[in-house]
Amino acid sequence: MLKTDVVVIGAGAVGCAIARELSKYNVNVIVVDKNEDVGGDASKSNSAIIHTGYDAAPGTLESQLVVAANPMYDEITESLDVPFKRIGAILPAITDEQFSQLPAIKEKAFRNHVYDVEFKTGAELLEMEPELNPNVKGGLYIPRESIIDPFILVQALAENANVNGVEFMLGAKVTDIKTSNGKIESVVTTKGEIKTTYVINSAGLYCDEIAEMVGKADYKVVARKGQFYILDKNTSCQVNHIVLPIPTKVTKGKLMCPTIHGNMLVGPTAEDQPSKVDKSTSAEGLDSIATDVKNLVPDVNLRDTITQYSGLRPNRNPEGLNFNMYDDLAGYINLSGVRSTGLTLSVAMGKYVVEQMLYSGAPFTLKENFISKRKGIIKFSEQTPDVQDTLIKENPLYGNVICRCETITEAEIMQAIHRPIGAKSVDAVKRRVRAGMGRCQGGFCGPKVIEILARELGVKASDINKNNPGSYMVTGTTR
Amino acid sequence: MYNIKCDVAIIGGGPAGLAAAISAKEEGAQKVLIIERDNALGGILQQCIHPGFGLTRFNEELTGPEYYSRFADKANELGVDVLLNSMVLQIDSDKKEVSCVNSEYGLTKIEAGSIVLAMGCRERTRANIVIPGTRPAGIYTAGSAQRLVNRQNIMVGKKVVILGSGDIGMIMARRMSIEGAEVVMVVELMDYLAGLTRNRVQCLDDFGIPLKLAHTITKIEGNERVTGVYVAPVDENKKPIKEKEEFVECDTVLFSVGLIPENEITNKAGISINRITNGPVVNQYMQTSKSSVFACGNVVHVNDLVDNVSKESEQAGKYAARFAMGKFPKSKKEIPCITGRNVRYVCPHKIAISEEIEKTTLFFRVLAPEDNVKLIARCGEEIIAQKKEFRANPGEMCNLLVDTSKIAGDEITIEVVKED
Secondary structure, three states: OOOOOOOOOOHHHHHHHHHHHHOOEEEEEEEOOOOOOOOOOOOHHHOOEOOOOOOOOOOOHHHHHHHOOOOOOHHHHHHOOOOEEEOOEEEOOOOOOHHHHHHHHHHHHHHHOOOOOOEEHHHHHHHHOOOOOOOOOOOEEOOEEEEEEEEEEEHHHHOOOOOOOOEEOOOEEEEEEEEOOOEEEEOOOOOOEEEOOEEOOOOOOHHHHHHHHHOOOOOOEEEEEEEEEEEEOOOOOOOOOEEOOOOOOOOOOOOEEEEOOOOOEOOOOOOEEOOOOOOOOOOHHHHHHHHHHHHHHHOOOHHHHEEEEEEEEEEEEEOOOOOEOOEEEEEEEEEEEEOOOHHHHHHHHHHHHHHHHHOOOOOOOOOOOOOOOOOOOOOOOOOOOOHHHHHHHHHHHHHHHEEOOOEHHHHHHHHHOOOOOOOOOHHHHHHHHHHOOOOOOOOOHHHHHHHHHHHOEEEEEHHHHHOOOEOOOOOOOOO | EEEOOOOEEEEEHHHHHHHHHHHHHOOOOOEEEEEEOOOOOHHHHHOOOEEEHHHHHHOOOEHHHHHHHHHHHHHHHHOOEEEEOOOEEEEEEOOOOEEEEEOOOEEEEOOEEEEEEOOOEEEOOOOHHHHHHHOOOEEHHHHHHHHHHHHOOOEEOOOOEEOOOHHHHHHHHHHHHHHEEEEEEEHHHHOOOOOOOOHHHHHHHOOOOOOEEEEEEEEEEEOEEEOEEEEEEEOOOOOOOOHEEEEEEOEEEEEEEEEEEEOHHHHOOOOOOOOOOOOOOOOOOOOOOOEEEEEEEHOOOOOOOHHHHHHHHHHHHHHHHHOOOOOOOOOOEEEEEEEEOOOEEOOOEEEEEEOOOEEEEEEEOOOOOEEEEEEEEEEEEEEEEEEEEEHHHHHOOOOEEEEEHHHOOOOOOEEEEEEE
């Protein structure tokens, strides 16, 4: 049986951030996840925004963590080489009724200790964002709302944790947690049992099912679906800020913003559903995005879409972000209610969890040789011609462009496969280096990526999955 | 950085680039260079192993590889230079410079007397046409599947539904059947066929594959791999009739829902693009809005017959060579080609009126199918060219040969009129 000190269940943004934080200490950590790749659920299909927490419920743990997390991103994205940009958000009021809500929203921001929110007149907003509905009456500017590459954030946290000694057991579903005498004994997975002192449940959508295994499920997770459109980089109508609607009682509403790579993102819907696996988009959902976002940005051209997707945010019932440790179950830590702000608060949650563990007596001592920096894969398309030339001279595979739309070279794909926590599937390659993320959506590069993966992993093409087991790309050879 | 000089630089070594290179050479250009991103010439024809090419041009039925080989052999004989495995990143139309990457030479700069764009096109995807549902494995564009099957000898699935009755879709229906897959049906949104009639007969009817006109896929199902699709008939506004939706089990969905000229380089160079064709605006010399840059083949407008591509590309190669040699015809003015009744677009988009008297072919597509028609080119009331056709189909390109000396006035109108 494997032995460790801490098992983190769930390799999403939160799990990986906790693992990275733990890797600063002399402690053995294994992260387990049912998916074949890190960041495989909510962390990969969201709006890719780093929030300020201006609109959180004041005084809650969620508010504290989001507000604390936002300023941490300058340093962490620099250290871990994660694409990140502080572009700011605007909240335009189109109707008089919306306009009358602005002071209350600003006051809420104040109560959340987000002090840099500013009033802007309609004219000022139109100057900042010319594509805005010309009827805009005025609005708020939230300067520190930011955009990030959510895939790279999770990979970077995981990679850095791994470099610092954390093990990742992927494709391993937790089936049971054994306890005895009010203490954690072991975690049973489909890839074997792990004896451990601590278990951290950061299983997101499935955190209620994990909690159930130790009898601590006093809540349920309800999947809230969000559907999105991604638009082509050259779409006619673009915005420079995160353009947010004034929230209603029911929902935060649908936004439009640039992605860190220059596409436009439009959405999401908010639809509660019983299934935790159904990530389908629907005609009705997609239509509702069109209708709503046109109120904010009338000329948004959804015909320039290159993809649509949906993500499931794990909403808690009863609501609220919860951190729990239990007197009658030593070593078990339960996180629940990590929802749409989960990506943002992940890095603060990492610190919070470890601090709580230390406070309650965990005997972790700081490592002396912690490696705090990570260098990402050098993107050929973003280099100057001279650097490009040098890159090809040093590694000729940089001269072999595989993904035409995003100009991704074979050298980048090879690195995605062979780095720590390497890519094993077509989507894992895509999330690391963007091959297949462009306008042809893998039409040209897909067949080549399958070929490269099979070659590098030493398997048959029919063993290559799009994502998880069962998602085989091809069925075999021709006659 | 590696530097090359040439008279005519041609981006793309598919049928368009090859035909342009040959005619540039024949026109007298000394050094003609094809820059190709693949490891061989031929472009998409390499994966088109079925017959049906060359009926117009050679009066015989060739496979894709046979068709392009004739051109590749000729280009080789004439001493056309070829740079393989080289992806063009950008062009500078003022400096007449092409930048590309190549594993062997690194970043490469090509100084040319003129440039021909022959990059072809790419396929519209499931996402472009917004088909809802999940995003499992097993969803391919017909062309990607064709590449996997024909060039990599890999089968993409066992039970297939195809959306779109374009030529590639129908050809892949046959190909997948021959390879032992079950093609459940071909679904077409319009109430008429998108591709060539001969392909319907040879690829669907002969293999007993049902064609569902005026139907669409309303949803894709399956979490890891496709498990099926919902198919519904559409009303006159192309909206699915939900009550008649049916579940069709399959593990693979192929999309053959149109092609889009690949103009990333063209756009970056600031060359004018036509809204309908999504390709550069050209005159009859296939010259774009930047005088040193020419364009031909599917990068200009999507063709159904490669024979037409070859013809149009020869024109581009010829005049690109003349431009590089300083022998380009001086034009007095350019007049637009206007789309008249039942015409979706005309290529070339405009005609340059020069001292030289010449005959030029106008290629165009109709908006809707029509029987017993007359194709007409006229300047004002004056008909300058016309011919009769039994049937005009959006999927089959029409053409008219026009004598440019007959053109009078400020525009030329192309129209399709119903014959009694």
